[in-house]
Amino acid sequence: MLILLNAIGLVKCDESINFSGVLKIIEFTHMVNLPIEYSDKKVTPFGGMSLMKRFVDSIGIREYLSILDLPDEGSNRSYEASHIIESFWLSIWTGASRYIHADWLRYDTTLHDIFGWDKMPSQSTYTNYISI
16 A cells, blocks of 8 residues: 655555556555674774775776885885775775774774775875875
């Protein structure tokens, strides 16, 4: 059974009726029992990034970054330039609009696993690297 919500109110109707001028169609169904299961798998709110990782791998971005003349690391605790660039892109892809937003991803270990990193740079690393 379909219930139509229009400017007048709720109208009960058959599915074969023309729905022109209807603002919203609400279909009522019977309740079903959905099983709830728990898992030990890691999850992230950015699950689509595994597809982006596959895309990045397919076009060879890491290999291309390795042949570019990028600035070298400055200390024994620094990140490779390609890692800084790739993780900064990841921050942008996940919605970062400021350097500080990139820090949120430092705590998402699932993204680290997807991209094969042990850790991610902090926002100060990005600002220092980009200001070179």
